Amino acid sequence: MSTLVEVKSVTKVYKRDTLEIPVLQNISLDVPEGEFLALMGPSGSGKTTLLNLISGIDQPTSGSILVAGTDIAKLNESALAKWRSRNIGFVFQFYNLLPVLTAYENVELPLLLTNLSKKEKKERVEAVLSVVGLADRMDHSPRQLSGGQQQRVAIARAVVTDPTLLIGDEPTGDLDRKSAEEILTLLGRLNSEFKKTIIMVTHDPHAAGSAHKIQHLDKGELTSQ
Amino acid sequence: MKIPLSYNIRNLWARRLTTSLTVSGIALVVFVFAAVLMLAQGIQDTMVATGSNDNVIILRKGTSGEMMSAVSRDQIGIISSFAEVAQMNDGKPFASSDVVTIINLRKKKTNDMGNIIVRGVTPSSFALRPQVKITEGRWFQQGSAEIVIGNKIHDQFENVDIGQQIRIGTKLWTVVGVYDAGKTGFASELWADADNIMLEFNRSTTFSSYTFKLKDVQDYEVIKTKLETEQRLQDLDVKREQDFYLEQSKGMATFIKALGLVITIIFSFGAMIGAMITMYAAVANRTVEIGTLRALGFQRNSILTAFLLEALALSMIGGILGLILASFMQFVSFSTTNFGTFSELAFGFSLSIRIVISTLFFSLMMGVIGGFLPAVRASRMNIINALRAS
Structure with a gap:
């Protein structure tokens, strides 16, 4: 399997006034295509920061991050936004659905950034909602759905553009055990059946157990594999 | 790369109370603005209608x-x-x-x-x-x-x-x-x-x-x-009768317009601040949504446009409402001294297409000015900070 994500000697330092807070120190990590990777670690270990850097919503202080051959650390903000829309699917802990839009419209959102025709968009949205088992709920607003269902809509939104990489930030963190299990099964299916590369941050060892590989972070450094 | 307008309209609906209060404020200002223009237009229409285009009037120079x-x-x-x-x-x-x-x-x-x-x-x-x-x-x-x-x-x-x-x-x-x-x-x-x-x-x-x-x-x-x-x-001067009567109404129409517009502009500051507060609240309430949209790949200018459109929708609804209220003034007529002739002149409020366009433009301007800073704030949000707001 070829390497999809190459994190090379990445350092991230946050500045607060004159104070410098190092969050990641000289991190190097390779994620092969088709991988399902779990990042674990205590709070403040830097796992979400690493996820943000890989997904292109933050920039490293030094080092480089190559995703499918593109050095995203060199992209400007506008180019990075464009890149994210084509390459990254996000699954957040609190689903982050837009409450005034229906499930269908939430899933359709990333497609508004593509040149697909209305018909193609419709086909895609209906297809992914079927995959996550919510074809019959597409006209429901998020508040009419359970937490697990909302997260499934969020996963549908994440995969609707067929992104290179799926990013999950505590995707089961706000769910009960049963719903969490369903989400992990769905992510596993997306990885095995649809060959999606997934990087997921989690506190939950059980959730991490669904991944092929677990990376631990502590105090901004990778500690074990 | 546009965020659908339905997103903004539904958000306005979701905050119905705030939206209606802001819309009411804008509508009242627009009502005053339109009524002033209609009054000035009413005087001019009355005087212009007095004359005929193919008549001429001779007066002492x-x-x-x-x-x-x-x-x-x-x-x-x-x-x-x-x-x-x-x-x-x-x-x-x-x-x-x-x-x-x-x-x-x-x-x-x-x-x-x-x-x-x-x-x-x-x-x-x-x-x-x-x-x-x-x-x-x-x-x-x-x-x-x-x-x-x-x-x-x-x-x-x-x-x-x-x-x-x-x-x-x-x-x-x-x-x-x-x-x-x-x-x-x-x-x-x-x-x-x-x-x-x-x-x-x-x-x-x-x-x-x-x-x-x-x-x-x-x-x-x-x-x-x-x-x-x-x-x-x-020692005589000749004028087209319509031009003569138009001149007779100019002083009064200009006075009403100037006085009315000064009052309206003062009122409009209140309405714009109202719109600004509403939009700042909207941005604050939807910080996570803004972060999510940015993470999904929507550009800063898409966010700016979306919030600006929301403010414009707010002001447009207020503008239309104010204009509808003002249109009822067409049924009102009264008389006062016309400065041009120092005599009593009865006239009504007159609504023209030009006034409709000016009024809607005025209300949209209130939306642009009131909504601009909140929209800029929304578009400049740091994605990570915005997502952390959850």
């Missing part, structure tokens, strides 16, 4: 209105002989020699005195001004102390019913009829026989103005040149 003007019988004789003056079937000039004076009458509602124009007219005046029609009683008889009342004066002033008497000069004049002059300034006048009025005011040789119909509308410049070159007419 340098006078701003008929009250101070003097045109002699001899001069009228010369002008009426010009070939460009239209003739009636009987061969007489299609013209009216008017003498204008002012009297005081008491208003019904406020008991205040108002200046009313008394227009002494010649028989051909009725043909020249076909919009003036008798609706009650009859026209005055030439040579008698009889007077007819414009409908607006009849509606708003005391002791002007048929059979009642009005003192003009030294004599009492009997009201014998009420005429309707549509939405023109003539509706705010009293009409009587010109010779009789001249006799009463000791001005047997001079009229206030001479108005005539042109044979051809294009002849205006010819008449103008003739007046400028004829030695005996050097």
